[in-house]
Amino acid sequence: MKLNIALLAGDGIGPEVIDQAVKVCDAIAEKYDHQISWKPALTGAAAIDAVGEPYPDETHEICVNADAVLFGAIGHPRFDNDPSAKVRPEQGLLKMRQKLGLFANVRPTFTFPSLIDKSPLKRERIQGTDLVFLRELTGGVYFGKRGREDNGNTAYDTCTYTREEVRRLAKKGFELAMTRSKKLCCVDKANVLETSRLWRETVQAMEKDYPEVEVAYEFVDAVAMRLVQWPNSYDVLITENLFGDILTDEASVISGSMGLMPSASLGIKTKLYEPIHGSYPQAAGKNSANPLATVLSAAMMFEGFDLKEEAQAIREAVNRSLEEGVVTEDLSEVGKSYKTSEVGDWLAKNV
Amino acid sequence: MKLNIALLAGDGIGPEVIDQAVKVCDAIAEKYDHQISWKPALTGAAAIDAVGEPYPDETHEICVNADAVLFGAIGHPRFDNDPSAKVRPEQGLLKMRQKLGLFANVRPTFTFPSLIDKSPLKRERIQGTDLVFLRELTGGVYFGKRGREDNGNTAYDTCTYTREEVRRLAKKGFELAMTRSKKLCCVDKANVLETSRLWRETVQAMEKDYPEVEVAYEFVDAVAMRLVQWPNSYDVLITENLFGDILTDEASVISGSMGLMPSASLGIKTKLYEPIHGSYPQAAGKNSANPLATVLSAAMMFEGFDLKEEAQAIREAVNRSLEEGVVTEDLSEVGKSYKTSEVGDWLAKNV
Numbered sequence: 001m002k003l004n005i006a007l008l009a010g011d012g013i014g015p016e017v018i019d020q021a022v023k024v025c026d027a028i029a030e031k032y033d034h035q036i037s038w039k040p041a042l043t044g045a046a047a048i049d050a051v052g053e054p055y056p057d058e059t060h061e062i063c064v065n066a067d068a069v070l071f072g073a074i075g076h077p078r079f080d081n082d083p084s085a086k087v088r089p090e091q092g093l094l095k096m097r098q099k100l101g102l103f104a105n106v107r108p109t110f111t112f113p114s115l116i117d118k119s120p121l122k123r124e125r126i127q128g129t130d131l132v133f134l135r136e137l138t139g140g141v142y143f144g145k146r147g148r149e150d151n152g153n154t155a156y157d158t159c160t161y162t163r164e165e166v167r168r169l170a171k172k173g174f175e176l177a178m179t180r181s182k183k184l185c186c187v188d189k190a191n192v193l194e195t196s197r198l199w200r201e202t203v204q205a206m207e208k209d210y211p212e213v214e215v216a217y218e219f220v221d222a223v224a225m226r227l228v229q230w231p232n233s234y235d236v237l238i239t240e241n242l243f244g245d246i247l248t249d250e251a252s253v254i255s256g257s258m259g260l261m262p263s264a265s266l267g268i269k270t271k272l273y274e275p276i277h278g279s280y281p282q283a284a285g286k287n288s289a290n291p292l293a294t295v296l297s298a299a300m301m302f303e304g305f306d307l308k309e310e311a312q313a314i315r316e317a318v319n320r321s322l323e324e325g326v327v328t329e330d331l332s333e334v335g336k337s338y339k340t341s342e343v344g345d346w347l348a349k350n351v
Numbered sequence: 352m353k354l355n356i357a358l359l360a361g362d363g364i365g366p367e368v369i370d371q372a373v374k375v376c377d378a379i380a381e382k383y384d385h386q387i388s389w390k391p392a393l394t395g396a397a398a399i400d401a402v403g404e405p406y407p408d409e410t411h412e413i414c415v416n417a418d419a420v421l422f423g424a425i426g427h428p429r430f431d432n433d434p435s436a437k438v439r440p441e442q443g444l445l446k447m448r449q450k451l452g453l454f455a456n457v458r459p460t461f462t463f464p465s466l467i468d469k470s471p472l473k474r475e476r477i478q479g480t481d482l483v484f485l486r487e488l489t490g491g492v493y494f495g496k497r498g499r500e501d502n503g504n505t506a507y508d509t510c511t512y513t514r515e516e517v518r519r520l521a522k523k524g525f526e527l528a529m530t531r532s533k534k535l536c537c538v539d540k541a542n543v544l545e546t547s548r549l550w551r552e553t554v555q556a557m558e559k560d561y562p563e564v565e566v567a568y569e570f571v572d573a574v575a576m577r578l579v580q581w582p583n584s585y586d587v588l589i590t591e592n593l594f595g596d597i598l599t600d601e602a603s604v605i606s607g608s609m610g611l612m613p614s615a616s617l618g619i620k621t622k623l624y625e626p627i628h629g630s631y632p633q634a635a636g637k638n639s640a641n642p643l644a645t646v647l648s649a650a651m652m653f654e655g656f657d658l659k660e661e662a663q664a665i666r667e668a669v670n671r672s673l674e675e676g677v678v679t680e681d682l683s684e685v686g687k688s689y690k691t692s693e694v695g696d697w698l699a700k701n702v
């Protein structure tokens with residue numbers, strides 16, 4: 001297969017972890033006889049510094065014309081504590097999601113047998129956890145009207161959803177549930193929010209089209225609790241943008257390290273793959289960041305091309321690296337830890 | 352002291368747990384020579400059934416004229432899956448918060464030595480946790496404009512904050528931090544939301560008035576994660592209404608049972624005390640619900656009257672009940688469990 005992949009390394013540890021994924025993908029391409037052509041493009045603070053824009057048009061062109069996008073991370077603390085900053089790296093991320101129409105963010109959470117005791121949660125609570133969040137990614141309060149009034153003394157943000165936006169996300173949820181345990185949980189705050197009531201009524205109306213799927217409706221506050229209490233009681237969860245942001249980060253704790261969880265963002269045409277950890281600027285340039293979430297995102301990418309064997313080869317190599325302790329410092333016990341690039345090299349050699 | 356307490360039992364397990372708090376308060380009054388006059392009033396689904404309104408004017412009158420309000424819980428599943436319901440129990444709760452001006456919801460999270468192993472989190476992660484959330488309670492998306500457009504196919508909710516609303520909440524946060532470890536965390540989503548940027552800039556401007564307080568600014572998604580990873584790295588956290596709703600419920604898991612955590616809601620004049628668990632309709636009428644969160648809320652109430660000894664007496668009795676295993680089924684090991692009313696009786700006898 002000929003694959004054209006847009007490569008958006010981004011900020012902070014982004015470039016380092018992306019490098020490792022590239023190595024692993026190249027090794028897979030060699031082994032399975034594919035040709036990957038990488039198209040690097042600027043994004044985030046890096047793009048602001050270079051061209052004054054966090055998601056430049058040239059980058060968008062490259063993404064639109066690619067078969068998939070592999071993405072690192074975006075964000076720089078320089079902008080976080082400056083409420084008056086005009087251009088922010090995150091705007092690039094949001095613009096990218098919107099312009100590429102990436103409406104469904106798929107975030108699996110699972111445990112690794114060899115890492116289960118790393119979790120802050122007790123083994124018996126998390127064993128067997130294998131859940132997937134489908135987070136709506138191009139709507140809600142992220143993209144609603146916002147601003148100031150009254151000389152800057154009043155601020156507002158608007159959360160908006162259309163029935164169609166809910167439906168296309170929920171459809172992916174029902175379909176995913178059909179391939180798994182046929183359990184779907186719709187997470188909302190329908191006891192307060194009008195948008196949540198629209199979510200709930202839209203999903204309720206779809207139930208009849210998927211009679212085999214058992215649908216539960218839970219409030220976001222209750223899920224924030226149960227996710228830590230009984231994560232393995234969940235399977236597929238669908239939710240709106242902001243709730244998804246909060247809950248998927250919370251869920252990532254289950255696996256024991258943020259450095260492990262991959263994600264895919266699905267659009268009408270384009271698919272984008274990225275680790276769910278952020279740019280983690282404190283570690284940038286130290287060659288110490290954990291590249292596994294990005295490598296596992298690359299595995300999801302191969303799966304997206306229906307290249308299951310390739311995806312499986314990557315996952316097996318990751319599992320072996322964990323078992324043999326070829327891991328970065330966030331995962332190493334008192335023993336030896338490896339550099340980001342060493343883990344990448346090892347994986348590329350062992351896929 | 353003469354105390355006039357409005358008593359709002361509400362729905363579900365509300366009446367049962369409130370009864371136990373009343374017993375305990377009466378025992379305290381007897382022991383310390385206070386006179387408590389209880390003024391029961393309707394609220395929630397119970398009030399809808401009786402008078403068609405979840406927070407009737409008579410109830411409001413009683414609350415306004417009371418020295419404090421002791422509140423059970425509100426909510427009934429009958430309304431949850433009916434997106435078209437015109438009157439909802441929760442509206443009563445929100446109306447009550449707004450009309451009583453209860454802008455600061457104080458939610459402590461702490462661990463009990465005798466219960467620490469009940470937590471889904473590992474002992475070493477939670478030991479020593481003693482944090483307090485100050486959740487803004489009368490603003491944000493809970494009270495903004497909401498509605499439908501486009502024949503009901505588009506829904507929206509608006510989140511609004513004024514600088515003054517942020518300031519009065521943050522002031523409570525700084526003051527509380529000064530009485531504790533002088534650490535304050537402002538939780539927001541300033542990389543996306545305009546209201547969060549207003550929060551952040553308002554709190555930043557207040558820092559100079561509290562030079563001893565060390566202020567951290569963290570994104571809500573990061574806090575959702577770290578709260579489970581390292582809860583004891585937090586002390587006082589301030590946040591807006593919806594984030595507070597989600598995070599305080601998540602935090603309640605730390606202690607090992609939702610049935611333990613009390614809260615206070617502070618207004619300009621009125622103070623209201625309530626357990627943070629909800630109405631838990633599945634258990635209603637079974638005399639099995641855990642009354643401790645409500646009893647500990649009563650302890651916060653005595654503290655609110657500056658009756659520290661009384662508050663302490665209640666807390667000690669609760670601790671002893673836990674140590675001696677006089678607990679409801681949610682907390683009992685294989686051993687014997689007690690009924691809601693039995694726990695209440697025991698506490699009333701032992702304060």
Ligand SMILES: CC(C)[C@H](C(=O)O)[C@@H](O)C(=O)O
Binds near residue numbers: 542
């Ligand atoms: C960086 C930020 C804007 C972003 C979001 O909130 O969506 C991030 O937290 C994420 O989850 O991808």
Ligand SMILES: CC(C)[C@H](C(=O)O)[C@@H](O)C(=O)O
Binds near residue numbers: 191221426441444596
């Ligand atoms: C019942 C609901 C409206 C309420 C809220 O969201 O504030 C509850 O969850 C709470 O936290 O007191």
